[in-house]
Amino acid sequence: MNFRDYLKNNIVYLDGGMGTILQKNGLKPGEYPERWNTTHSGVIRAIHKEYFDAGSNVVNTNTFGANTLKFTSEELDEIVKAAIENVKWARDNSVSKNNKYIALDIGPSGKMLKPYGDFDFEEAVSVFAETVKLGVKYGVDLITIETMNDSYETKAALLAVKENSDLPVIVTNAYGEDGKLMTGATPSAMVAMLEGMGADAIGVNCSLGPKQLSGVVDELLKVASVPVVMKPNAGLPVSVNGETVYDVLPDEFAIDVSEMVKKGVRVAGGCCGTTPEYIKSLVSASKDIEPVLVTKKNITCVSSYTHSVVFDESPVLIGERINPTGKKRFKQALIEKDMDYILGEGINQQDKGVHILDVNVGLPDIDEKEMLVDSVCELQAVCDLPLQIDTSDAEAMEAALRRYNGKAMINSVNGKEESMKAIFPLVKKYGGLVVALTLDENGIPETAEGRVAIAKKILANAAEYGIDKKDIIFDPLAMTISADTKAAKVTLDSLRIIKEKLGCHTSLGVSNVSFGLPARDIVNGVFFVSALENGLSAAIMNPYSSEMMKTYFAFRALHDMDENCADYISFAEDYSESVMPASISPKKEKIEEYKSALQRAVVKGLKDKAAAITENLLSQQEPLDIVQNEIIPALDIVGKGFEAKTVYLPQLLMSAEAAKSAFECIKNAMIKSNSQSDTKCSIVIATVKGDIHDIGKNIVKLLLENYGFAVYDLGKDVDPEKIADEVVNRKAAMVGLSALMTTTVPAMEKTIKLIRERAPWCRIMVGGAVLNKEYGKRIGADYYAKDAMEGVRYAESVNTEVV
Amino acid sequence: MNNIYVKVYGDIPYNYREILRYAGVTAPSGEIKDLLEECIAESDGIFQNKVCYGIFDYGGQITSVALSKNLEGCSRVILFAATVGIQLDRLIVKYSKLSPSKALMFQAIGAERIESLCNTFCNEMSKELDVRLKPRFSVGYGDLPLEVQKDIFRVLDCPRKIGLTLNDSLLMSPTKSVTAIVGIEDEF
Numbered sequence: 001m002n003f004r005d006y007l008k009n010n011i012v013y014l015d016g017g018m019g020t021i022l023q024k025n026g027l028k029p030g031e032y033p034e035r036w037n038t039t040h041s042g043v044i045r046a047i048h049k050e051y052f053d054a055g056s057n058v059v060n061t062n063t064f065g066a067n068t069l070k071f072t073s074e075e076l077d078e079i080v081k082a083a084i085e086n087v088k089w090a091r092d093n094s095v096s097k098n099n100k101y102i103a104l105d106i107g108p109s110g111k112m113l114k115p116y117g118d119f120d121f122e123e124a125v126s127v128f129a130e131t132v133k134l135g136v137k138y139g140v141d142l143i144t145i146e147t148m149n150d151s152y153e154t155k156a157a158l159l160a161v162k163e164n165s166d167l168p169v170i171v172t173n174a175y176g177e178d179g180k181l182m183t184g185a186t187p188s189a190m191v192a193m194l195e196g197m198g199a200d201a202i203g204v205n206c207s208l209g210p211k212q213l214s215g216v217v218d219e220l221l222k223v224a225s226v227p228v229v230m231k232p233n234a235g236l237p238v239s240v241n242g243e244t245v246y247d248v249l250p251d252e253f254a255i256d257v258s259e260m261v262k263k264g265v266r267v268a269g270g271c272c273g274t275t276p277e278y279i280k281s282l283v284s285a286s287k288d289i290e291p292v293l294v295t296k297k298n299i300t301c302v303s304s305y306t307h308s309v310v311f312d313e314s315p316v317l318i319g320e321r322i323n324p325t326g327k328k329r330f331k332q333a334l335i336e337k338d339m340d341y342i343l344g345e346g347i348n349q350q351d352k353g354v355h356i357l358d359v360n361v362g363l364p365d366i367d368e369k370e371m372l373v374d375s376v377c378e379l380q381a382v383c384d385l386p387l388q389i390d391t392s393d394a395e396a397m398e399a400a401l402r403r404y405n406g407k408a409m410i411n412s413v414n415g416k417e418e419s420m421k422a423i424f425p426l427v428k429k430y431g432g433l434v435v436a437l438t439l440d441e442n443g444i445p446e447t448a449e450g451r452v453a454i455a456k457k458i459l460a461n462a463a464e465y466g467i468d469k470k471d472i473i474f475d476p477l478a479m480t481i482s483a484d485t486k487a488a489k490v491t492l493d494s495l496r497i498i499k500e501k502l503g504c505h506t507s508l509g510v511s512n513v514s515f516g517l518p519a520r521d522i523v524n525g526v527f528f529v530s531a532l533e534n535g536l537s538a539a540i541m542n543p544y545s546s547e548m549m550k551t552y553f554a555f556r557a558l559h560d561m562d563e564n565c566a567d568y569i570s571f572a573e574d575y576s577e578s579v580m581p582a583s584i585s586p587k588k589e590k591i592e593e594y595k596s597a598l599q600r601a602v603v604k605g606l607k608d609k610a611a612a613i614t615e616n617l618l619s620q621q622e623p624l625d626i627v628q629n630e631i632i633p634a635l636d637i638v639g640k641g642f643e644a645k646t647v648y649l650p651q652l653l654m655s656a657e658a659a660k661s662a663f664e665c666i667k668n669a670m671i672k673s674n675s676q677s678d679t680k681c682s683i684v685i686a687t688v689k690g691d692i693h694d695i696g697k698n699i700v701k702l703l704l705e706n707y708g709f710a711v712y713d714l715g716k717d718v719d720p721e722k723i724a725d726e727v728v729n730r731k732a733a734m735v736g737l738s739a740l741m742t743t744t745v746p747a748m749e750k751t752i753k754l755i756r757e758r759a760p761w762c763r764i765m766v767g768g769a770v771l772n773k774e775y776g777k778r779i780g781a782d783y784y785a786k787d788a789m790e791g792v793r794y795a796e797s798v799n800t801e802v803v
Numbered sequence: 804m805n806n807i808y809v810k811v812y813g814d815i816p817y818n819y820r821e822i823l824r825y826a827g828v829t830a831p832s833g834e835i836k837d838l839l840e841e842c843i844a845e846s847d848g849i850f851q852n853k854v855c856y857g858i859f860d861y862g863g864q865i866t867s868v869a870l871s872k873n874l875e876g877c878s879r880v881i882l883f884a885a886t887v888g889i890q891l892d893r894l895i896v897k898y899s900k901l902s903p904s905k906a907l908m909f910q911a912i913g914a915e916r917i918e919s920l921c922n923t924f925c926n927e928m929s930k931e932l933d934v935r936l937k938p939r940f941s942v943g944y945g946d947l948p949l950e951v952q953k954d955i956f957r958v959l960d961c962p963r964k965i966g967l968t969l970n971d972s973l974l975m976s977p978t979k980s981v982t983a984i985v986g987i988e989d990e991f
Contacts, residue, residue, distance in 0.1 A: 029957075029960075030954065030958040111969075111970070112970070116892050116896070117968055117976040118971055182851070182889060183889050184890065206963075237806060339900075347901060382896060604834055606834075648831075648835065650904050651904075654835075654904045694899055695899050698900065698903050743949075744972060
């Protein structure tokens with residue numbers, strides 16, 4: 001019987017600890033246990049055999065850290081081959097009559113993926129792929145991915161397995177005492193992602209003893225539609241008379257794990273500190289327990305790298321603001337690759353309370369695929385909301401889904417053959433909740449029945465790809481009532497029928513309904529209520545619209561979804577504050593020592609105030625006058641104070657941020673009136689290859705922007721080639737390079753050489769903790785700036801020369 | 804046989820003055836105090852405070868002159884790695900884009916947190932073993948090369964024990980982490 005069939009109706013017993021037993025056999029700290037497959041194969045075989053004899057159905061190869069980061073390809077081949085032979089020997093020589101399977105064991109790479117480490121996602125996939133291919137080559141029954149403490153690395157490993165084999169795969173993660181992975185994922189977030197990608201069983205291993213892991217396992221049992229795995233440690237290691245022992249003994253371990261088997265765990269074993277004796281006790285304590293049937297949970301959800309968002313009774317809000325349609329400022333940000341602006345839109349919407357962010361960065365003149373992948377990765381570095389990836393370009397969709405850390409929402413598929421053919425394979429491979437629009441080759445049906453018919457067709461087609469109903473959410477399309485006054489009714493009817501007859505969730509772009517009408521917010525708010533009453537599960541909406549937010553909070557309070565009306569009350573408090581007339585502003589501000597209120601706000605570093613005052617001033621003054629007469633003098637006060645050491649760095653930055661928020665208002669006003677600002681010369685800045693420190697660089701960027709320079713920020717860990725290309729493309733007058741570590745100064749030197757070759761006109765400024773004036777000169781820079789203000793002064797001097 | 808143990812700590816009290824010192828501030832204005840309070844509130848409860856360590860015999864077999872001097876009079880050492888976890892890095896990355904002043908403050912908080920964690924750990928070990936400990940000595944100090952970090956990681960199995968990893972450029976991730984060697988003074 002193959003492993004998948006056996007898993008269906010039986011409790012599967014895994015093996016127990018390997019590393020801890022090897023240490024008892026003389027493995028030294030720092031020595032690679034994987035080498036023992038060839039050097040001490042007798043020891044390894046004996047341990048494997050003991051596990052099979054004790055009742056294990058699955059024994060893992062001794063290949064936890066067998067990958068190309070630690071071993072050459074040749075040695076890796078030898079190790080994996082020997083490791084598999086060792087388990088085969090044990091299987092063939094075991095006295096046990098049980099079904100016996102060999103699992104290729106894959107542990108974490110030991111490296112942190114970007115953006116928190118330097119390990120690239122695709123690199124991780126290919127490292128895991130090497131090991132997987134060897135497992136397939138030398139023959140195993142299944143693959144185990146285990147002890148992963150990061151969701152992103154888990155995804156890389158599972159993708160490597162899926163792309164290189166058809167073998168069953170068990171995925172177990174190491175959860176901490178807080179019930180989450182080290183990088184923050186909850187059990188339900190992991191289930192969402194791993195089930196979507198097709199893991200055969202999902203669970204926990206290592207880190208803690210069975211009692212401490214039971215909460216996580218309960219959580220997994222509640223949400224998982226595949227068998228749940230439990231492989232805990234024998235408690236914690238303690239030192240007794242100089243001897244290390246684990247504090248949970250075999251009997252207690254067996255009782256604790258058996259309890260969880262009764263609750264539904266279907267795959268059980270042990271990790272660090274457990275021995276064949278533990279497995280033997282576990283098997284005898286649990287062998288008579290009737291395996292609990294694994295049921296489909298039909299949970300419609302998406303996830304990020306921290307949590308899942310479930311589509312249920314309470315409406316889900318999807319923020320629509322990351323989208324260039326009809327937004328000049330956003331278009332400009334895309335053209336300028338102004339990632340900070342896009343990230344700001346994400347964070348602001350999160351602060352307003354949305355649950356998911358829609359990400360649409362399509363614009364005719366830009367490389368959408370690259371922009372979409374960058375946006376998804378950068379958003380996931382700063383914001384933990386799940387994303388809805390919104391593009392009509394299937395290639396861009398795949399690239400973004402591949403890099404997405406979690407189970408994404410996919411926007412969208414529709415009833416056209418071509419669309420389903422392009423999108424459904426992606427849903428199947430990467431997992432995801434796909435938004436299905438009820439339109440097809442014949443357009444959008446004018447009746448609810450027509451739209452529901454398309455929905456049925458889409459469900460049937462999805463089923464052929466093995467995509468479950470729960471992973472499809474229908475958008476029956478809101479059309480404007482200004483063109484057809486029946487439009488809203490058809491949409492509402494469709495919502496209700498899809499929910500009641502098809503049992504599916506729905507999503508709507510609510511605001512379309514009022515297109516072409518005056519005071520659209522009023523109509524949108526009421527339509528939103530109607531849609532919710534008709535069963536709408538999610539709305540793509542503008543969280544800055546108070547009508548929409550009012551509806552959301554009031555609806556939840558009225559429908560018993562808001563305990564003690566707590567969310568509503570907290571919303572109402574903020575709301576009343578925001579509509580209070582400004583005239584009762586508390587005390588008169590002391591502005592005597594400053595020329596104006598705006599100057600004071602900037603000097604004091606009051607972001608929101610600076611923006612509010614600027615908005616006010618814009619109705620009375622020309623944008624550029626505000627810059628010249630108010631903001632620049634304020635920045636000078638702070639800048640000079642910093643140079644005179646009377647102002648500290650945090651204060652300088654707070655002022656710079658306040659100035660930036662004032663500039664943002666001014667920029668918006670100027671885009672609206674189509675007027676040109678006279679920016680100074682262009683400057684490219686980056687942290688050099690190999691270095692991931694970017695706070696200093698970001699400070700310099702902020703100040704340079706404050707002083708009116710056009711700054712193109714390439715980020716951190718940037719290739720010399722990319723920097724040189726950007727300098728040439730932007731005809732930049734100056735480049736600013738940052739490095740914080742001695743080990744990355746050579747990369748800086750290399751970058752300087754390349755810029756000299758390709759862009760001899762360009763001035764090169766360097767900065768960072770390891771540099772000084774002499775060092776800067778020695779590696780060929782024009783200028784070393786000891787802090788951000790010096791950088792600004794130098795840039796001003798370059799600007800005077802150029803202009 | 805040398806075993807590697809793990810300790811996890813709960814809340815460790817803040818040293819505000821140290822945080823401000825790391826942020827380069829000696830006499831904070833009201834705005835800076837507000838910023839600090841805001842950042843401390845935002846990072847509340849995110850510190851994982853994990854330490855893995857082993858106790859090893861030491862026979863003076865070290866080429867680093869500075870470290871040998873530091874370990875004079877010791878025949879055992881504690882080798883440890885400590886980290887406050889990845890969540891603070893998240894905040895630093897987030898705010899280095901959105902608000903460099905907050906990013907700077909979180910950096911300072913992280914620096915203070917990891918030092919406090921190391922102090923807490925060393926004090927506890929000193930009591931537990933009932934010994935006096937030498938000052939902590941880390942790679943990169945004096946003539947002890949950064950390369951040694953690789954060996955420390957292998958011996959302590961840092962990725963598995965406490966989720967601490969080493970980059971190609973020998974930087975640690977999570978960034979607010981420390982590895983160190985601490986001499987255990989022989990008793991007379």
